[in-house]
Each structure stands twice: as C-alpha cells, then as structure tokens.
Amino acid sequence: MLEFVLERGNYWAIIGLMMIGLYIAFAATNLIKRLVGLGLFQTSIILFYISLSRIDDGTAPILFGKDYGKKKDYDDDPSGGGEYAGEASDYAASGGYDGGHGYGGEGLENVYSNPLPHVLMLTAIVVGVATLAVGLAIIVRIREAYGTVEADEIRAMDLEVAISEAASEAEESKAGAV
Amino acid sequence: MIEFIASLVPASLAAHAPALLVVVPMLFAPIAAFMPNGRIAWLLSIIATGIALIMSISLIDQVRSIEGGAVLSYAMGGWAPDAGIEFRIDALNSMVLLLVSTIGFLAAIFSWPTVKAEIRDAKRAMFFAAYLVCFTGLTGVASTGDAFNLFVFLEISSIATYVLVALGATRDRRALPAAGNYLLMGTIGASFFVVGVGFLFAATGTLNMAELAVRLQDVQDNKAVLAGYAFIVVGLGIKAAMFPLHQWLPNAYAYSPSFVTMFLAATATKVAIYALVRFLFTVFGLEFAFEGSTLIWILMPMGIAAMIACSFQAVFQTDVRRTLAYSSVAQVGYMLLGISIGTAAGVSAGLFHLVNHALIKGALFMALAGVVLTYQGTSLNDLKGLGRTSPWTMTAFAIGAVSLIGVPLTAGFQSKYALVNALFEHGWWWAVAVVMFSSLLAVVYMGRMLEAVFFRAPSNPNKRRQEAPFVILIPLWILALANLWVGIQGGFVAGLADDAATALFIGGGS
Numbered sequence: 001m002l003e004f005v006l007e008r009g010n011y012w013a014i015i016g017l018m019m020i021g022l023y024i025a026f027a028a029t030n031l032i033k034r035l036v037g038l039g040l041f042q043t044s045i046i047l048f049y050i051s052l053s054r055i056d057d058g059t060a061p062i063l064f065g066k067d068y069g070k071k072k073d074y075d076d077d078p079s080g081g082g083e084y085a086g087e088a089s090d091y092a093a094s095g096g097y098d099g100g101h102g103y104g105g106e107g108l109e110n111v112y113s114n115p116l117p118h119v120l121m122l123t124a125i126v127v128g129v130a131t132l133a134v135g136l137a138i139i140v141r142i143r144e145a146y147g148t149v150e151a152d153e154i155r156a157m158d159l160e161v162a163i164s165e166a167a168s169e170a171e172e173s174k175a176g177a178v
Numbered sequence: 179m180i181e182f183i184a185s186l187v188p189a190s191l192a193a194h195a196p197a198l199l200v201v202v203p204m205l206f207a208p209i210a211a212f213m214p215n216g217r218i219a220w221l222l223s224i225i226a227t228g229i230a231l232i233m234s235i236s237l238i239d240q241v242r243s244i245e246g247g248a249v250l251s252y253a254m255g256g257w258a259p260d261a262g263i264e265f266r267i268d269a270l271n272s273m274v275l276l277l278v279s280t281i282g283f284l285a286a287i288f289s290w291p292t293v294k295a296e297i298r299d300a301k302r303a304m305f306f307a308a309y310l311v312c313f314t315g316l317t318g319v320a321s322t323g324d325a326f327n328l329f330v331f332l333e334i335s336s337i338a339t340y341v342l343v344a345l346g347a348t349r350d351r352r353a354l355p356a357a358g359n360y361l362l363m364g365t366i367g368a369s370f371f372v373v374g375v376g377f378l379f380a381a382t383g384t385l386n387m388a389e390l391a392v393r394l395q396d397v398q399d400n401k402a403v404l405a406g407y408a409f410i411v412v413g414l415g416i417k418a419a420m421f422p423l424h425q426w427l428p429n430a431y432a433y434s435p436s437f438v439t440m441f442l443a444a445t446a447t448k449v450a451i452y453a454l455v456r457f458l459f460t461v462f463g464l465e466f467a468f469e470g471s472t473l474i475w476i477l478m479p480m481g482i483a484a485m486i487a488c489s490f491q492a493v494f495q496t497d498v499r500r501t502l503a504y505s506s507v508a509q510v511g512y513m514l515l516g517i518s519i520g521t522a523a524g525v526s527a528g529l530f531h532l533v534n535h536a537l538i539k540g541a542l543f544m545a546l547a548g549v550v551l552t553y554q555g556t557s558l559n560d561l562k563g564l565g566r567t568s569p570w571t572m573t574a575f576a577i578g579a580v581s582l583i584g585v586p587l588t589a590g591f592q593s594k595y596a597l598v599n600a601l602f603e604h605g606w607w608w609a610v611a612v613v614m615f616s617s618l619l620a621v622v623y624m625g626r627m628l629e630a631v632f633f634r635a636p637s638n639p640n641k642r643r644q645e646a647p648f649v650i651l652i653p654l655w656i657l658a659l660a661n662l663w664v665g666i667q668g669g670f671v672a673g674l675a676d677d678a679a680t681a682l683f684i685g686g687g688s
Contacts, residue, residue, distance in 0.1 A: 018373075025362060038365055045373055052380050117379070120326050124372065127333045131365050134337055138344050138358045145351040154355050161352070169496060169557055 010051045017044035031139045031149045035132060042128040049117040049124070058112030183232060184239030192236045196252040196265040199233040199275060200318045200331075202226055207310035216302025220290045223306045227283040227313060234272070234279040234317075238674075241272045247677045251323070259323070260386050266323030270529070270678035274320040274452045277533055281444045281540055282313045284653035289437045291647045292547045296349055296435045305345060309441070312338035316449045325375045325385045325461075328453060329368060332417065336364045339446060343434040356429035363426040367416030370409045377406025378461075390461050398466060410457055411472060417450035420477075420514060421484035424507045431503035432556075436547035439499060443506055444540035448532050451513055455525065459682040464520060477518035482612050484511030489619035493626075498556045501623050502542055505582065508616060509535045515609060516597050523600040526672075526679035531593035533671050534664060538581045538590055541657040545575035548646025548654070561627060563636030568645045572631050574658035579624040581661040584617050589664035589671075596672065 005012070021044060024037025139149055146154050184192070191198065206226035210219040241248050247269035254263040267275070286309070297305050315335025322328050340361045346353030379385055381402045382393040397403055416423045427447075431439050462469055485508050492504035509531070516528025546556060548571045553560050565572045581588035594613065601609045645651070664671050 022366070025366065031358060034362060038362060041366070042369055045369055045376070048373065049376050052376060117376075120385075123326075123330055127330065127337075127368075130337050131333070131361065134340050135358065135361050135365075138340065138354055138361065141344065141347060142354045142358060145347060145354055151355075158352055158355065165557075166496065169559060 010047075014044050014048045014051065017041075017047070029151045031142065031151060032136075034151070035135045035139070038135070039128070039132060042124070042131075046121045046124060046128075049121050053114040053117040055112045055114055057110070058114075059110060060112070180235055180239055180242075184236045187232060187236040191233075192240065194252070195233040195236045195240070196250060196267050196321050197254065199230050199237070199279070199321060200265075200314055202229045202233070203310045203317070204314040207307045207314065210310055211304055211307035213303045216293065216297075216299070216306065217290070219303040219306035220286070220293070223286045223289075223310055224283070226310055227279065227286045230313070230317060231279040231283045234275040237267055237272045238276050241267060241269055242677070247681045249681075260384060260389055263327050264323040264386055264388075265321050266388060267321060268678075269674070269681040270452070270456070271320055273529070273533070273674045273678050274449065275317060276674075277536055278313075278316050278320060278445050278449060281441065281536055282316075284540070284544075284656060285437065285441045285444070288440075288544055288547070288650045288653040291649055292435065292437045292551055295551050296437075297345060298348060301345065305342070308338045308341045308345075309438075311335075312342060312441075316445055319449050320452055323387050325378065325387055325390065326372070327385075328387075329372045329375060332371070332450075332453070333368050335446070335449070336368065336417075339438075339442060340364070342438040343430050343442075346434040346438070349435070350433050352429070353433035356426075356433045360426040360430045363416055363423075367413045367423075370413030370416070372413075374406040374409030374411075374413060377402045377409065381406070387456070387461050391463060394462065394466070407462060407466070407472075411454070411476070414450055414454040414457065415480075417447070418454055419447050419450075419507050419510050421480040421487070421507065421511060424484070424488070424510075427507055428500055428503040431506065432497060432500045436543065436550045440540060440543035440547055443502070443543050444536040447506065447510060448536055451510065451517075451532060455517060455529070455682065458517070459525065464683075470520070473518040473520045477514045478609075481511040481514030481518060482609065484508055485515070485612060485616040486619075489616050489623070492623045493619060495623075496557055498546060498558060498561060498627060499543075501627070502539065502546070505620065505623065506535075506539060508620075509539075509582075511616075512594070512597060512613070515613075516600060519600055519604050519606070521600065521604060522676075522679045522683050523596075523603055525682060526675045527593060527596040527600045529678050530596050530668075530672055530675035533675065534581070534589040534593045534661075537657055537660050537664065538578050541574060541578035541654060541661060542582065544650065544654045544657060545571050545578065545646075548650050551646060551650070552644050558626065558630055561630045562634040563631075565632035567636075570651055571646045571654070574651075574654045575631065576628055577658040577661055579628055581665065583620045583624055587662065587665045589661045589668070592665055592668040592672065 018041055021037045021040030021042075025034050025041060026037075028034045028037060142154065143149050146157060148154060187195070203226040206222050210222045210226075213219040213222065237250070240250060250267040251259060252265040252267070253259055254265060257263070289306075289309070293302055293305060312335050315331045315333070315338060318331030318334065319328055322331060340357050343360055344354055344357035346356075375385065378390055378394070381397050381400050382390055384390055384393060394403060412423070416426075419427045431443060434442070458469065458472075464470070488504045488508040488511070492501045492508065495501040495504060512531050513528045513535070516524050516526075516531060519525070519527075548568070549561065549564065550556055552568070553564075565576075577588070581590040584590040584594040594617065598610050598613060601607070601613070646654070
C-alpha cells in the first residue's frame with residue numbers, strides 16, 4: 001500500500017496543488033487571490049501532463065528514409081510504456097510514430113521523455129497567460145469602477161443598486177397605473 | 179439554394195473549406211484591429227463571416243452529397259491524422275458550423291448601430307477584432323477532430339468572450355464582475371476538460387477523437403479513463419451552462435453589450451453542447467460503462483431541474499434580458515433531456531432544438547438590442563407600449579416569443595414536438611408532463627412581456643420611441659421568418675439534425 005502511494009508521489013503532489021488552487025479560486029474574496037488560485041490550478045495541470053510524458057525504456061521515435069511509415073512487429077515488446085494503461089504494443093503497431101510510446105523495448109535503459117505533452121503544455125501556458133492577462137485587466141477595471149477588489153464588497157454594492165432600481169421601478173409602475 | 183451557393187465555390191477552395199472556415203476570420207481579426215475606425219472593421223467582419231458562411235454552405239453540400247452523410251477529413255498542414263491535427267467534418271459538425279456562421283454573419287450585419295451606441299469610438303475596431311477571434315474559436319471547436327485542439331479553440335473563443343462581456347461596462351459597471359466571474363468559471367471548466375483529455379491521453383496515447391474512440395474500446399474499465407470521462411463531462415457542462423453550473427450565465431448575458439448577448443446566446447453554449455455530444459457519443463460511445471448511468475442519473479435530472487427551476491427564476495425577473503438568460507438555461511435543459519434519452523430520435527430532437535433555440539434567442543435578443551438602442555433600458559417597464567410605436571421590431575420579437583413558448587407553426591413547436599415524440603417512444607411519459615409544465619412557465623414569462631409590449635400604455639410617454647434602424651430590422655426579420663419557415667416546413671433543419679444523430683450513432687457506436 002505504502003509503496004503504491006509513494007510510487008505515485010508526483011501525482012499526489014499534483015492533486016494537492018490542484019485542489020489548493022481550486023479552493024483558493026472559490027474561497028478567496030480578494031479577486032487577485034482568486035486569480036492566483038486559478039494560476040496554481042492551471043500550473044498543476046501543466047505538471048500533470050509533463051509527468052505523463054515520462055517513458056521508461058524508450059527512445060526517440062525517429063524513423064527516416066525507407067523506414068518511415070513501415071510497420072514493425074512490436075508484439076514481443078513486454079515493457080514499453082509502463083505508465084500507460086493501454087496496451088503499448090497495440091498503438092505502436094498501428095503506426096503511432098508520433099508518440100513513440102512503446103518504442104525501443106529491451107536493451108534500452110534510458111528514461112525517455114515524450115515530446116508531445118511538452119508541446120501541448122507550451123500551448124496551454126500561452127492560453128493560461130492570456131487568461132491571466134485578461135483577468136488582471138478586468139480586475140484593474142473593476143478597481144476603477146468600484147474602488148475595491150473584494151468580491152463581497154462588490155456584491156454588496158451591486159445589491160444596493162439592484163434594490164434601489166427595483167424600488168424606483170415599483171414607483172414608476174405605480175405612477176404608470178395611476 | 180444550397181447547391182447553387184456551393185456551386186459558386188471553386189473546387190480548389192471547396193477542398194480547403196474546413197480550414198478556410200477557421201483561418202479566414204482568424205486572419206481578418208488582426209487586420210480589423212489595426213483599422214483606423216470602427217466602420218471599416220465592421221465591413222471587414224461582415225466580409226470574414228460572409229466568407230465563413232459560404233464555406234460552411236459548401237461543407238454542408240459536400241457532406242450531403244453522399245447518402246447518409248460523408249465524413250470529410252482534412253489534414254492540417256498536410257500532416258496525416260494522428261501525427262498531425264485533423265479537421266473532421268461529418269453531418270453533425272457541418273450542421274453546427276452552418277448554424278454558427280449564419281448567426282455570426284447576421285450578427286455582424288446588425289452589430290454596427292448597437293456598437294456605435296454602446297462602445298467608445300477608440301475601442302470599436304478592437305471590438306470587432308475580438309468578435310472575429312471569438313467567431314474563429316467557435317468555428318474551430320465545431321470543426322476540429324483533435325481533443326487538445328478543441329481545448330485551444332474553446333479557450334480562444336472564451337477569452338475573446340470575456341473581453342466582449344467586460345466591454346458592457348460603458349453602459350453598466352456590473353458587466354465587470356460578471357466578466358470576472360465568467361472568466362473564473364470558464365477557465366475552471368476548460369481546465370477540467372483538459373485534465374480529462376490528459377487522462378484519456380495517458381490511457382490511449384492519442385489525441386485524435388476518432389482514434390480515441392477506437393482505442394478506448396480496449397481500456398473501458400480503466401480508472402484513468404473513468405476519471406477523464408467525469409472531468410470532461412463537468413468541464414464541458416460548465417461551458418454549456420448545464421443546470422447547477424450555469425451561475426456565470428445570467429449576469430454575463432444581462433450586462434454585456436446587446437450585440438454580444440445576442441451572439442453568445444445563439445452560439446456559445448450551443449457549441450459547448452456540440453462538444454459534449456461529440457464526446458458522449460463519438461469518443462466514448464454508448465457501450466462505455468459510465469455512459470448509460472451518466473445519461474440517466476446526471477444529464478436527465480439536471481436537464482429537468484433546469485427546465486423547472488430556471489423557468490421559475492425567469493418568471494420572477496424584472497429585467498427582460500435576465501428573464502431571457504434564465505430561459506436560455508431552461509432551454510439548455512430541453513436539449514440535455516433530448517440527448518439523455520440516448521436514442522437516435524432523442525439526440526436528433528435535442529440537436530433540432532439546439533438549432534431552433536439559436537434562431538429564437540437570436541431573434542429575441544436582436545429585437546431587444548433595437549429596444550436598448552432607442553430606449554436605453556431593458557426592464558419590463560421600458561417595454562410597455564412599444565408595440566404601437568415600433569411595430570416592426572416588436573412583431574419580430576413576438577414571433578420569437580411564441581416560438582420560444584412552442585406555439586404551433588413556429589420552430590419551437592416543431593422541436594418540442596420531436597422531443598415529446600422521442601420521449602413517448604422511450605416510455606418517459608412523465609418527462610412529457612415536465613416539458614408541458616415548463617412550456618406553461620414560458621407562457622407566463624413571455625406572456626408578461628408580450629402583454630406589456632402590446633396591451634399596456636407607455637409608462638413614460640414623453641420618452642422618444644422609434645423603430646430600430648434598417649440594419650437591425652433586416653437580420654432580425656430574417657431570423658424571425660426563419661422561425662416561421664422552420665415551423666411550417668421544418669424538413670430541412672429536422673433532416674440536418676436527423677443526419678447528425680445518425681452519423682453519431684453509426685460513426686461512434688461501433
């Protein structure tokens with residue numbers, strides 16, 4: 001049991017970070033802190049993808065010249081892609097030269113890092129930065145319009161406006177009825 | 179008519195239509211941003227969305243050229259699928275693309291007067307650029323065949339949407355917290371989705387949706403796949419405003435610029451529902467262990483809860499835009515109910531309602547934009563007596579309203595009828611009662627508006643009232659007449675929805 005837990009230390013760390021980030025994003029009243037939580041949440045996802053990319057006993061899936069696109073028989077490959085729940089041999093044989101999971105096999109002792117998740121996370125980082133930038137810009141405008149960045153104070157101010165609006169509305173409709 | 183427009187597109191362009199549909203608005207966006215004044219940017223956005231519309235019509239024609247619907251696979255950049263990103267267009271995609279680009283084109287035409295009134299001069303060019311980026315994202319989500327690419331497009335459209343919603347601050351400062359809230363919820367939703375995709379990737383080693391569907395068959399009971407499934411459903415549920423996850427929607431719709439409200443209400447949640455349907459039926463498929471119980475225990479109760487709870491909330495709003503926003507969540511409930519039946523007829527009814535609801539809400543919010551333009555307010559009081567002073571705008575509004583209720587001879591009736599039929603077929607007769615009850619609530623909340631519009635004296639006769647300008651009236655009436663056309667002769671849209679559902683069940687089930 002303990003071994004099972006410790007073996008997956010990276011995932012525990014990621015889940016911990018993810019939940020802390022999610023909690024901050026919901027529980028904080030300060031809008032900046034909410035964005036910090038959101039950033040933490042997104043960063044933990046990046047870590048999640050990066051730790052997925054580790055492959056024991058693998059190597060770069062480079063095929064060139066006459067080997068390109070050639071299907072090989074990987075069925076006798078017992079060890080490829082230890083972390084992958086799917087049958088590694090299956091998709092290696094189906095021509096999955098993109099990922100390179102399951103390539104190599106016996107005789108290789110390197111820990112190989114699949115580049116695909118890294119590339120995906122480059123995109124995700126860009127998305128995260130854009131979100132954060134827009135979020136901060138909105139907070140700046142909120143601060144200009146309300147004079148505060150505390151969510152509960154903003155809600156109280158909005159409520160006041162809504163109540164006074166409803167009151168004037170009722171008056172107006174009363175006047176209209178008369 | 180479709181064949182005629184499609185025949186105008188040269189074959190060399192038609193072959194690249196899936197890419198052009200996304201790339202053209204994307205390229206026009208930065209050009210629009212650098213235009214010195216808003217009017218040129220407006221024309222550019224009409225051109226870009228117009229090209230997208232023609233491309234989507236060409237796609238519909240290509241898909242329908244084969245009996246039962248062709249599947250067009252477009253390898254982005256010439257990289258074969260699985261290694262590269264695939265754009266995959268089948269009957270479902272082409273329907274959603276046609277919907278998004280039609281609404282996008284009409285919205286672009288109608289936008290100028292409201293943008294002129296609500297957005298400051300210096301920001302207008304940027305505003306149209308943001309609109310084009312948002313449009314790009316939505317068409318991208320609807321055409322991509324790659325799970326991670328879908329996330330990227332989802333975020334492209336969402337980030338542009340946050341900006342557009344926040345620009346409502348010139349009229350009402352409450353747009354800013356609404357946009358902030360939407361940003362928080364939307365980002366969490368997209369992040370959940372991407373975590374789910376990560377789990378699927380870990381279990382299968384691919385991101386291509388068609389390939390995922392094949393490989394997931396072997397690893398159905400894997401816990402990582404189950405967790406990924408849950409993350410994806412919740413993440414897309416937030417984006418689609420599925421019932422308990424809809425809290426961002428009412429404020430975002432009520433305070434954003436009226437053009438943005440109209441565009442979002444008609445497209446954004448629809449595209450998210452498309453993505454949900456795509457994952458539920460194509461990627462996971464009905465044989466997937468969780469699927470049946472998700473449909474019965476999650477989607478169906480949430481759909482019904484939305485239909486009742488949000489219809490009630492809609493009844494008690496004084497602001498017309500908030501009423502319509504809550505009604506939108508309730509209508510999403512109808513779609514989820516249709517999808518949760520899990521039969522081809524049910525999914526087809528859900529998709530049919532998806533298209534019709536876009537037409538309905540597009541028309542309603544467009545008419546309201548006309549009201550805002552001439553009268554600056556959207557409370558129920560402001561609507562009083564408008565039927566006499568601006569009959570054209572308000573007649574179109576009334577057509578949208580009766581269509582939303584589901585009066586015969588309108589689009590809303592056709593899709594509700596299809597939904598009720600599918601429910602009876604499946605033996606869920608009690609759900610039919612819920613549909614009826616929710617429609618009665620729609621009578622109450624839309625009836626209040628119609629009564630105010632046509633039978634009340636103006637509450638403040640001194641204020642100037644007038645007809646909306648022609649640029650608004652024309653797209654508005656196109657949408658209103660589309661409602662009647664679908665209602666009287668619903669064959670075309672119903673056929674599209676049927677084809678889409680068939681494609682899902684044949685393509686995804688096996």
